[in-house]
Amino acid sequence: MATLSANRLTLGYQRQAILRELSLDLPEGRISVLVGSNGCGKSTLLKALARLLTPWQGQVALDGQDIRQRPTKAVARTLSLLPQHPVAPEGISVRQLVGLGRHPHQSWLAQWSEDDERAVEQALLRTGLDDLSEQRVETLSGGQRQRAWIAMAVAQDTPLMLLDEPTSFLDLTHQMEVLELLVSLNRDAGKTIVMVLHDLNLACRYADHIVAIREGRVHAQGRPQAVITQGGSKRYSSSSVG
Amino acid sequence: MGEARVLRLGRFSRVVAWRAWCRVVAALLVVLLILLASLALGEAALSAPQWLAALRSPDSGAGLILWQLRLPRTLLGALVGAALALSGWLLQQVMRNPLASPDTLGVTAGAATLAVGYLAFLAADVGTAWMPLAAALGALLAVLLVMLAAWRGGTTPLRLVLMGIGLSTLLSAVTTFVLVSSPLTTTLSAYVWLTGSVYGGNWSDVGWLAACFGVALVVLMPWVRLALLAPLDDGLAVGIGVRVQWTRTLLILLAAGLAGIAVAWGGAMAFVGLVAPHVARRLLRQPGAAQIAMAVVVGAGMTMAADLAGRLLFPPLDLPAGLFVAAIGTPFFLGLMMKQAR
């Protein structure tokens, strides 16, 4: 398994710090959800955890080791990432998109092994896309497309999955469908899931562990009920929706 | 995947899009036909038997035309086109935009500035033999400058393109200045170069260009997979373990090198780099290694055809191939944009 933690993390854009000395341990095998108002730094934190951003100070540790010290391909075998608005290359089919997730397992010699094929098949089945696998990604509906992206992360076959607002731009039914899928991945496959959600109700419903970020620091964390009744509700119920 | 087969041998495995490769082979055959036509046609047209005879006796008059004039010139055109097409394909992939070309990164402008400067200031003393080197150097310097200017803890396609355009404009102004202030004969030969021509290509040119192109291909081989992933946004690419900045820098330098050598020998006919990848994508929709090969084949065919047209259309004149590339390229490109605009 894999553990992910942030250790006195400080970083930002241009000269303005977004995260300030933030430390966080993410529980293994659970669904953790980062919540907070717009601009509080939750997306920045997720990007830093996924090594997309270089911290000014502090570090992100994967299995206790600085994530930036490890080869990025090795990290990609432990940790997969779904950014907020991913764009698929033109003309690519669902199966090919999902196949891209196999990149960290491939080498110049072995570009399409039997493992690759099996992983893609399973990812397609899991996400219910096996019937749509030959379709082009552009032709899919919003919900299907989001499932295709998740399938790509699943095919990557990592114990850890990071997702940045996987439900944005989806209607409520499809939001729940995507989240149910993630829950099943957590329960059946034992994956550790870390995601950013802006909808506090959904976060409470699906999270095992909620991390409330406020002004670049961890404001509160723990089980949903505990965090929400801690007085956070006053702040978040008004600012987090929308 | 109906159109692809998986090939496995021990640890070695590949997906082979065989139907796509069939089309590449078909295109290659067409290009070979152009090559044959280019050998047979010209100011002294040869009939089939004459042609065969000339082919067998390189020392006869017709044989000399064939072996020493037409063949090297045609091959040079093919190589120039192939290199430009490959460069364009790579850049369009890396810039995530089908409108990128070797021009956009200042490659052509850089090569032009140094080449014209060489013609104006050095050619009289040292001859024109070193001009390809000057051009290639200019191309590489320009790209390095663009990368440096666009680097701020990494580059983004947008910044690269904008810097490229800025530098291109600056460099073409310098080129124009050199042209304006130099004697008319220099200006003329400079213009022929700027338009792009493979006139007077000889075997040593072909040898050099082929060697450079071969080296570039070998360097590219291990990176094809990453070039195909380049259109993914940075977040996704990092997520699946691609070293984004490193890959981008390497591919751009490779593309610049390819365009640089092509422009060095063929002059500034960089539109092949813009148009050939489009044609290739139209012929093969699926991105993949076959598409790269297709772009290369199309590029080679295009320049050969343009060179042939330059020789044939207005008989006493031997017009630079670049003219026809531009003549076909402009309407094609306008049409493409109008279509996308809808």
Place this chain on the structure above:
Amino acid sequence: MTRTLVALTVGAGLGVAGGIMQTLTRNPLASPGLLGVNAGALLVVVCLATLGSGLPGWLASGGAFAGAALAALAVWAIAMRPAAPSGPLRLILAGAALSALFHAFSQALLVIDQQGLDTMLFWLAGSVAARPLTQVWPLMLVTLAVLLACWFYLRQWNVLAAGEAVAVGAGISVRRLQLISVMCVVLLAGAAVAMAGNIVFIGLIVPHLARRLAGPDHRHWLPLAALLGAALLLVADVMSRTLIPPREVPIGVMTALLGAPVFMALVRRQGGRHG
């Protein structure tokens, strides 16, 4: 004297044309030079020169307008696409490719017709060098007339800058305004090319300077852009004469030398945000 007048009108015309294009395409990098309008005008002039060597002045001017219109049409088609996925990059790339193609075509024509070469270099390099006033005064009048006409649309452009939907809501017929704006650009840029050849970067940088100095209100910055453009081109002209004393650096080269670094600095400062 004529020379100064030409520099002033061309500079003002280009500054305003660039400003209008930036408002119209809502793209801070739009300008006649970058989007191929100059190159289009140039191509037609070169074409005409190749066809007949003794070219009357009015025909060259008309050609410049036609070419500018052609290029503007192409650019418009791209810019007005409802939901351009890659925004500013797409437009700029299309413009760059377009002007490169036009330039290549012009160059190719020059190779065929070598007599026209020397005069054509004048167009390519851009110059405000002395030409009889009789040849340029109609173009100056056109520029002035269009500049005055622009005065009436300043408020409407303000609204358009806030977005098409807002403009429709405010009761402006957006299509008509766009058409008028494009016509203004074509006339201004066409006249500028016909008078002084290919002058780059003025149309790009002047509106930025004007906006920085006068704020986002078109009523303030667009007139300022006209003044700045005129002043800047005049300065460039003086510099082009005094830089290497016996010789004269063509003014188009001069503006490129001055403008390109400014442009690149501009990109470096804000370009990252779009990326």
